[in-house]
Amino acid sequence: MTKVPKYWNKAKKYLSKKDTILSNLIARYKSPSETILTTRKDIFYSLCKSIIGQQISVIAANSVFLKFKKKCKNKIKAKVVLKLTTAQLKSCGLSRQKISGIKNLSKQILNKSFNPKLISKMNDEQAILYLSNLKQIGRWSAEMILLFTYNRSDIWPIQDIGLLRAISKNYKKKYLPPDRFVKILQKRFSPYCSVATWYLWRSIDPEPIQY
Numbered sequence: 001m002t003k004v005p006k007y008w009n010k011a012k013k014y015l016s017k018k019d020t021i022l023s024n025l026i027a028r029y030k031s032p033s034e035t036i037l038t039t040r041k042d043i044f045y046s047l048c049k050s051i052i053g054q055q056i057s058v059i060a061a062n063s064v065f066l067k068f069k070k071k072c073k074n075k076i077k078a079k080v081v082l083k084l085t086t087a088q089l090k091s092c093g094l095s096r097q098k099i100s101g102i103k104n105l106s107k108q109i110l111n112k113s114f115n116p117k118l119i120s121k122m123n124d125e126q127a128i129l130y131l132s133n134l135k136q137i138g139r140w141s142a143e144m145i146l147l148f149t150y151n152r153s154d155i156w157p158i159q160d161i162g163l164l165r166a167i168s169k170n171y172k173k174k175y176l177p178p179d180r181f182v183k184i185l186q187k188r189f190s191p192y193c194s195v196a197t198w199y200l201w202r203s204i205d206p207e208p209i210q211y
Contacts, residue, residue: 101136
């Protein structure tokens, strides 16, 4: 894990001046645990975790991922995953669709048809589209990878239910909040939408979100 992104403190000051509600959230969640955007810098690990966690609860996802990690003997690497049989992966609680996604990802990493090194040279939208070409990875998953694995500063995941719930709660809007209002906030918080997203998440979840 690395330290909090370099832009974090600058972003807090910027956002506090831009928005009273966010200023209050930043003041409320001021603690040493504010290390959410630390990262493993291991995109294969993160993508596997993303695929495993889709369409199931956080508790269920953690349980399945721990079984998957154990099956990999704590070495979540493409070569290791490819050696596992479908039956072994299924025993972790993975569906055939997720097994297919993880196997395909492993092959693309090894044959270099997917090259994570290219992502650092792309802007956010280019990176989202590139990641979305992977099986089982959609826009939301790609945004989570950019936010947590690459620590991009300006990710505003408008498909994320937690973010939309937090906007509704803090800004006294009905759920779902109007698209127009969500876009106004995005413009207000840019270029630090990732930090704003994290504090809004914290307002509905007492534990810092990790990925």
